[in-house]
Amino acid sequence: MTDLRRICVYAASSPGPSPAYVAAAADLGRTLAASGIGVVYGGGRAGLMGALADATLAAGGEVTGIIPDFLDAREATHRGVTHLHVVGSMHERKTLMAERADAFIALPGGIGTLEELVEAMTWWQLNLVPRPMGLLDVDGFWAPFTGLLDHLVAHGFMPQRTRAMLREDTSAGGLLAQLQEASVPPAPE
Template sequence: MKIAVFCGSSTGNLSVYTEAAQRLGRYLAEQRIALVYGGGKVGLMGVVADAVLEAGGQVYGVIPESLASKELAHPGLTELQVVADMHERKAAMAELADAFVAMPGGAGTLEEIFEAWTWAQLGYHTKPCAFYNVQGFYDPLLQMVDQMCSAGFLKQMHADMLIRENSPEALLTSIRQYQPPKHKWS
């Protein structure tokens, strides 16, 4: 199994984010689950990749040429794909991964997990989409998802697709137990 992790290219301003990335990386390696990620050596991306590698796991990175040329690519991965742009990066990661997890991050992290979730709603894939909700980081966003349901813009079954966990163990259990609903236009 390979899990894509979307997360910040910075570490944020609380050490709990770095600690959570290390814990997730170690746990994935212990469970013999490979990491698929954005290929960078910086921020939480670098932290989670390093943790997987240090624990003997496999890491598959996908990075756009524009970032690789700025020497942001992680040098010690199991495999690194250099692609033309962000669109190719997301497509390659989606192809490689069996599930998608968002850790704390910024706009890019949200864009990546929301695209994977949207594709799942439309039936383009049946892979789980999850939030590793470290110290309640995603609580306001998940409240907004609930608001989308209340306002009639999102069906509850599609909101319920999102796995919401705050530990690596619970996250992996929920991913393994995931059952996709019917897609949006079935």
């Protein structure tokens, strides 16, 4: 069983077209807070990021926001989080987020969310970040991505072990249970 004190959540800075995305972000925040697990995220106040942070805080949870200075200058920062770190670059942001987290969850999002998730998976595969990872699959949002991962495995460009390490669930509670029960296998050699 994995001891999870903080989970890094990758999420969009926009709400997306479906109210289900905002509802899922808020539910994840409440679920983590109720479980005594802190949130580490990109520090934004809008979109799914804001919904996640606001719901976590409202439920009495701890939220650590990490935002690069150029986004802070645009006033995109959530100033009400428990801990706020303004860093010099996107690379510093992602590194600090990974260092402060015991697991990773991706909510629906755009190219930034996708890039963060794929980089974390790459770090796992290189044995740099051996932590559980999961997708909160709201209304089948992640199905095209998981299909692409299966395609990569079928064509020999990604080991099955890397694909299998990424957990998926449609509910925050179900995904959290999977991450807590995960024994993270070593990355492929």
